[in-house]
Amino acid sequence: xxxxxxxxxxxxxxxxxxxxxxxxxxxxxxxxxxxxxxxxxxxxxxxxxxxxxxxxxxxxxxxxxxxxxxxxxxxxxxxxxxxxxxxxxxxxxxxxxxxxxxxxxxxxxxxxxxxxxxxxxxxxxxxxxxxxxxxxxxxxxxxxxxxxxxxxxxxxxxxxxxxxxxxxxxxxxxxxxxxxxxxxxxxxxxxxxxxxxxxxxxxxxxxxxxxxxxxxxxxxxxxxxxxxxxxxxxxxxxxxxxxxxxxxxxxxxxxxxxxxxxxxxxxxxxxxxxxxxxxxxxxxxxxxxxxxxxxxxxxxxxxxxxxxxxxxxxxxxxxxxxx
Numbered sequence: 001x002x003x004x005x006x007x008x009x010x011x012x013x014x015x016x017x018x019x020x021x022x023x024x025x026x027x028x029x030x031x032x033x034x035x036x037x038x039x040x041x042x043x044x045x046x047x048x049x050x051x052x053x054x055x056x057x058x059x060x061x062x063x064x065x066x067x068x069x070x071x072x073x074x075x076x077x078x079x080x081x082x083x084x085x086x087x088x089x090x091x092x093x094x095x096x097x098x099x100x101x102x103x104x105x106x107x108x109x110x111x112x113x114x115x116x117x118x119x120x121x122x123x124x125x126x127x128x129x130x131x132x133x134x135x136x137x138x139x140x141x142x143x144x145x146x147x148x149x150x151x152x153x154x155x156x157x158x159x160x161x162x163x164x165x166x167x168x169x170x171x172x173x174x175x176x177x178x179x180x181x182x183x184x185x186x187x188x189x190x191x192x193x194x195x196x197x198x199x200x201x202x203x204x205x206x207x208x209x210x211x212x213x214x215x216x217x218x219x220x221x222x223x224x225x226x227x228x229x230x231x232x233x234x235x236x237x238x239x240x241x242x243x244x245x246x247x248x249x250x251x252x253x254x255x256x257x258x259x260x261x262x263x264x265x266x267x268x269x270x271x272x273x274x275x276x277x278x279x280x281x282x283x284x285x286x287x288x289x290x291x292x293x294x295x296x297x298x299x300x301x302x303x304x305x306x307x308x309x310x311x312x313x314x315x316x317x318x319x320x321x322x323x
Contacts (some may be wrong), residue, residue: 006033006039006040006041006042007040007041007042007075007076007180008041008042008044008074008075008076009029009041009042009043009044009074009075009076009078010044010046010067010070010074010076010077010078010101010105011025011026011043011044011045011046011078011079011080012046012047012067012077012078012079012080012094012097012098012114012117013045013046013047013053013061013063013080014047014048014053014084014085014087014088014091014094015053015054015084015087016054016055016056016082016083016084016087017053017055017056017080017081017082017084018055018056018080018081018082018083018111018112018165018166019055019056019057019059019061019082020166020167020169021080021081021082021111021112021114021166021169022045022055022061022080022111024111024166024167024169024170024173025078025111025169025170025172025173026043026045027170027193028170028173028174028177028189028193029041029043029173029177030043031189031192031193032177032181032185032186032189035185035188035189035192036181036185040180040181041075044064044065044070044074045061045063045064045065046063046064046065046066046067046069046070047063047066047067047094048066048067048068048091048093048094048097049063049066050063050064050065050066050069051063055082056082056083056084067093067094067097067098067101068093068097070097070101072100072101072103072104072105073104073105073106074101074104074105074106075105075106075107076105076106076107076108076109076176077098077101077102077105077107077108077109078109078110078111078114079098079109079110079111079114079115079117079118080110080111080112080114080169081110081111081112081113081114081115081116081131081132081165082112082113085113085114085116085117088116088117089116089117089120094117095117095120095121098117098118098121098123099121099122099123102118102121102123105159106159107159107160107161107176108123108159108160108161109160109161109162109163109172109176110129110131110161110162110163111163111166111168111169111172112131112132112163112164112165112166112168112169113131113132113135113165114131114162115129115130115131115139115162116131116135116139116142116143118160118162119139119142119143119146120143123160124143124145124146124160124162125143125145125146126145126146126147127146127147127157127158127160128147128149128155128157129146129147129148129149129155129157129160129162130148130149130150130151130152130153130154130155130162130163130164131148131162131164131165132164132165132166133150133164133165134165136148136150137150152164153168153171154168154171154172154175156175161175161176170193174186174189174190177189215255215258215259216258217244217254217258219243219244219245219246219251220244220251220254220255220258220259222243222244223240223241223243223244223251223255223263224259224266226240226243227240227266227267227270228270231267231270231271231274231292231293231294232291232292232293232294233294235263235267235270235294237251237252237263237264240255240263240267251263267294268304268308271293271294271295271301271304272293272304272305272308272309274292274293274294275289275290275292275293275295275301275305275313276309276316278292278293279313279316279317280317286298286301286313286314289301289313298313301313
């Protein structure tokens, strides 16, 4: 079998970019080359002009190429994000070059607020997309033609992929590698970088699991951890107060104050997330998922899914599989 040319990945940067939006995906693609034992990807970092570009944290990068000097077609266009996005969306030359390169790219992607650049170039019109949770509403208000999805950590709509903030760019890059080179190689990279192989795309940017890190009291965190690890067990206020070694009344009051939702609401969030992961990652039947996630009955799970996700469990699985 003859040599195959590496896939050109053009990473678009600008002053005041978020450094991890660039370096996270770069490390994933670099490790893909290393694990494959050949250059599967050729990484090309480019800006409107070659030369030094300083990140928002003050680190200065040397950018080797100007966007105008890159001839298409390319494999993947990736626009990073960061505070500098506010300037990037009014940089006519950057937008012109992004539009040109996107026209000849197999896929177009963004990390974090880089979605604003794609949206400003008209590349997200009529498509589902996401960005950092802090600016999802701003993206929706600024670009009504974009179907902004505030919850997922990344979204794929055809050949356009967008991700949430910072570390979600690594999740996106791993998904791109898995799409190109298969699960085994992506798994090797995930192990090397101590990452999840595939944190589900539809996992909430602010999940109940992440929320378990926010409580101040050890007892509240213990109750959250119990719920996450045992959603199929008794997670009533009485049971969780016992785990927390607190009275029921004090537990309910402190939990709501520290976590921001009632214990019952938190348990429901955990059970929805558990069921979602099982629907996404397994072929278990609905009844098995009902038992594992602690919903009690299929009808209870269905009603809860419709309320949270505007889809039944069956519809959700079909939607995820179709993506």
